[in-house]
Amino acid sequence: MIRYSLKCGAGHGFDSWFKGAEAFSALKAAGQVICPVCGSATVEKELMAPAVRPARKAAAPKPDLSAPGSELEEKIAALRRQIEANSEYVGMNFAAEARAIHAGDAPERTIHGEAKPDEARAMIEEGLPVAPLPFLPARKVN
Incomplete structure (x- = not known):
């Protein structure tokens, strides 16, 4: 599984999981990768950095996911x-x-x-x- 950071043509950023690069390409070509905010099918991958786990002592406090983010x-x-x-x-x-x-x-x-x-x-x-x-x-x- 791979997680991609995505952005629609209207500038909305979001991320989604795919089986692999081929799965993303096939779903995008079929118009099935859409923006959850505006519904646009014009979606591109954004530049991503690899996920690196911080040391246990340096771990940041967990965010409150039940609170609205915007x-x-x-x-x-x-x-x-x-x-x-x-x-x-x-x-x-x-x-x-x-x-x-x-x-x-x-x-x-x-x-x-x-x-x-x-x-x-x-x-x-x-x-x-x-x-x-x-x-x-x-x-x-x-």
Whole structure:
């Protein structure tokens, strides 16, 4: 496994793991390496330094990974809290439940959940008022 530091055409930096250089090249050529911030498939490897472990005595304190790392992360966390507090999570039944609400066959309410890309595309084409969320459901977060 190899970790690459990547940067999209809009300047967003991120990193990702790949089986090797060939796997990265194949995924990039297929348009499957995308920026998690803006969704751009224009992604390039950045210059990287090898990972060198510091001596045990010189190890830096561990960062608080539960705290937002940027203003954008804080805004996304606030949006997530607002959505979770004011809507019902319907899981993988999102497409069916959204269609039922839109048709008047289910009670009118605000919902959020998961849909496969083809289901999401179909709902948008049908004119359902849906939008993707910029975060994963809590059960899918590491």
